[in-house]
Amino acid sequence: MQAGRRHLPRFWLGLQTGSPLADVGVLSELLRELTQTGAAIGLETAPFDGTGRVDEVVSAALRASGVQQDNVVVSRLVGIVDGDAARRAALLAEFGPEAVTVVDETTSSCLAPAFVEREAVQASETLGRPLDLLMVVNPEDFVVGRINRSDPLKAGEDKQKWDSELRGLLRDSFGRLNSLCAKGVLGGYGVSSEALEMGAGPAALHPNTITAAAAAAASKGPGQSATGFLRCVAMPGNLVERRAWRAVAQWAHDRSLGLLLTRPLTARDPTGAPLPLDDGGSSHGSEDNYDQVRAEAASWFVPPAEDEWPSDYSEADRADVVEAVEFMASFLNQLHEALPGYTSPLHWEKDLATQVAPVVRDRLAEVDETSASLIARFLDAYGRRVRITCQRRTRQVVSDPLGEGGLGYGATRPPWPGVRLGAEEPLQDFAGRWCGAVVQTGEADGVVLHAATAEEAERMLAAIQSATVAAEDGGGARQ
Known part of the structure; x- marks a missing residue:
């Protein structure tokens, strides 16, 4: 299935190695349940451990489920590499320090164009069909990793050089991905970033960096726009952290690019720590002594x-x-x-x-x-x-419409009167209804959920699908 903005599923299920859903039997049954309505479902795989097992599970589950292949869009994340020192050393030996950045003790960022291309080809081969979407994940880590390991007095001066290197790596990677798209190996590509924002902070990734690299890599071949086969961007967006992604949403839609919201059920406070959800207004303190x-x-x-x-x-x-x-x-x-x-x-x-x-x-x-x-x-x-x-x-x-909970977000309440938190409603269900309102109003094209169980995934999808925004309440227009 083509993965342009108009073809992006509203609901995506994130799968990682070790996830309870990364099981052929569980996933195939879940796919049958989720596609009964005829709506397209997205699967996002993240085999950061390098084994490719998640792609193998998806391929087997698609065959076992018997669902119509056009109803399932498969996306693959690439760029983050988890592993021990030996795996990091192998990456550095193969691609060199110019394309590999050590983020922390167990994580590296690899944006080598040859690595990105290889991951796309291998994913398509494993699936036994063209990969619909390849998402380069957290490319800003390439710069952040260098800043963290640099002389603080020179970090600001060197950041401009590293930003230039990042644009070059993205341009060259996008060029290779454009070629794969032209050959029918890949449907399109995008960027998923935790730091995507319109500002210019030291760790921010401005979306114009992405489109500039895509435009530089584009050719005039069939199916390409001014930014090649760039289809969408993805970033965190949820019922608390609203302000950053709404600006990016407008930017993306002005350029006919899709916007996917990641971790819509996991809001974070300004320090980056996750805010916990609950099971309902009256039950979450029942074991408190x-x-x-x-x-x-x-x-x-x-x-x-x-x-x-x-x-x-x-x-x-x-x-x-x-x-x-x-x-x-x-x-x-x-x-x-x-x-x-x-x-x-x-x-x-x-x-x-x-x-x-x-x-x-x-x-x-x-x-x-x-x-x-x-x-x-x-x-x-x-x-x-x-x-x-x-x-x-x-x-x-x-x-609270003013965000007086002390977290400093301000104006956190969604602008849709039909979406309000009930006194006894679990925050998990409310987040699902909020996701449904977001995609129905067109502010975002889809949401990527990481469910712990098949039952949780079905519950969240039901909450999303049940969300309604009445036109007379002012919920039909993107603000």
């Missing part, structure tokens, strides 16, 4: 009364106990006071590992077994309360 455990800790960590001290305790022993007890009481109280400040459980997990655990380990040697057990119970209950607090914060943010 934090107040009870905190009360037990408060009553336990107090110095003994004068007549409760063991007779063999010296004044020095008493002083040590009082110091330890008062320290733990103060420490747990500080944690309690910090509770409202968390926006994501990820922040607490980081604090637990870097700040809380070292202190607790240092002090546990000074307390008895009962105290140690109570501290462990407190931290466990505290972690659950952090998640509940963050879930409630997320509900507040998506319900």
